[in-house]
Amino acid sequence: MERKELLKNSKRLVIKVGTSSLVLPNSEINLRAIDQLAFTLSSLRQAGYEVILVSSGAIGVGMKLLGLDKRPETIAKQQAIAAIGQAELIKIYTQRFASYHQQSAQVLLTRDVTDFPTSRQNVINTFEELLTMGVIPIVNENDSVSVDELDHLTKFGDNDQLSAIVSNLAQADLLLMLSDIDGFYNDNPHTNPEATLYSHITEITTTMEKAAGDKGSVFGTGGMMSKLKAAKRVLDSQSQMILASGKDPAILFDILEGKEIGTLFSNEC
Ligand SMILES: Nc1ncnc2c1ncn2[C@@H]1O[C@H](COP(=O)(O)OP(=O)(O)O)[C@@H](O)[C@H]1O
Ligand SMILES: N[C@@H](CCC(=O)OP(=O)(O)O)C(=O)O
Numbered sequence: 001m002e003r004k005e006l007l008k009n010s011k012r013l014v015i016k017v018g019t020s021s022l023v024l025p026n027s028e029i030n031l032r033a034i035d036q037l038a039f040t041l042s043s044l045r046q047a048g049y050e051v052i053l054v055s056s057g058a059i060g061v062g063m064k065l066l067g068l069d070k071r072p073e074t075i076a077k078q079q080a081i082a083a084i085g086q087a088e089l090i091k092i093y094t095q096r097f098a099s100y101h102q103q104s105a106q107v108l109l110t111r112d113v114t115d116f117p118t119s120r121q122n123v124i125n126t127f128e129e130l131l132t133m134g135v136i137p138i139v140n141e142n143d144s145v146s147v148d149e150l151d152h153l154t155k156f157g158d159n160d161q162l163s164a165i166v167s168n169l170a171q172a173d174l175l176l177m178l179s180d181i182d183g184f185y186n187d188n189p190h191t192n193p194e195a196t197l198y199s200h201i202t203e204i205t206t207t208m209e210k211a212a213g214d215k216g217s218v219f220g221t222g223g224m225m226s227k228l229k230a231a232k233r234v235l236d237s238q239s240q241m242i243l244a245s246g247k248d249p250a251i252l253f254d255i256l257e258g259k260e261i262g263t264l265f266s267n268e269c
Pocket of ligand 1: 018019020021178179180181183184185186187188189190211212213223224
């Protein structure tokens with residue numbers, strides 16, 4: 001089946017952007033990318049799509065505000081930095097979305113909230129209400145309070161997993177994962193120039209898992225393996241995901257028109 005055909009009923013979208021798309025290599029906030037993202041998502045909303053944004057960047061933006069060039073070791077410091085960065089990140093998003101006449105909202109989640117049935121249902125209800133109101137929810141992990149303890153695990157792991165969980169909660173038709181790379185290759189293209197791009201994957205195989213290497217930037221936590229894990233969640237819930245470059249967010253217009261961009265993960269073939 002053609003890409004266009006596979007995507008034709010995709011109305012409810014979750015878009016995930018990683019830190020590498022939001023923070024420049026020199027640690028400055030990538031205001032151009034945030035503005036273009038706000039423009040693109042506002043346009044899609046106005047064209048009738050329902051849009052949820054899962055945005056990383058709290059720690060990256062917090063580091064920039066404090067003038068740090070590497071992540072502090074202690075959890076307490078990382079959580080404090082996330083609190084600083086998240087507030088600034090949302091301030092920038094709110095301003096940029098408002099300039100395109102688009103209302104946005106902040107939803108911060110921890111894993112226990114999405115695992116426990118009553119609070120899970122409340123999250124689902126919140127997404128439904130916001131989408132009905134035409135609002136774009138901006139979701140991140142509540143990094144400042146989430147913990148990774150054996151008897152009390154409230155972290156998602158990373159935002160790739162969070163975006164797949166949000167897609168599932170909101171019953172999204174399509175997860176658009178924007179990364180610093182234009183798709184999934186049979187080897188890391190940064191170390192192997194011969195690597196070739198997968199354009200459509202129906203099933204995650206062990207060969208693919210072996211080809212998925214580590215993350216490419218100092219700010220993020222995901223890496224390609226984490227994107228494959230997210231894709232597996234999406235395929236297991238009979239939904240679809242596209243991994244593509246976040247360099248120019250306007251790429252989303254072309255993707256939704258069905259152009260062969262990035263890697264499509266879909267059970268349908
Ligand atoms: N097989 C692969 N295909 C594509 N990228 C890969 C692969 N293996 C490892 N990578 C690395 O994964 C990076 C993308 O993951 P990550 O750094 O987590 O991105 P982001 O911060 O955008 O979420 C790429 O830039 C690349 O260095
Ligand atoms: N919640 C963290 C993001 C963690 C994460 O997964 O980052 P990334 O790999 O850049 O998507 C933050 O906002 O800094």
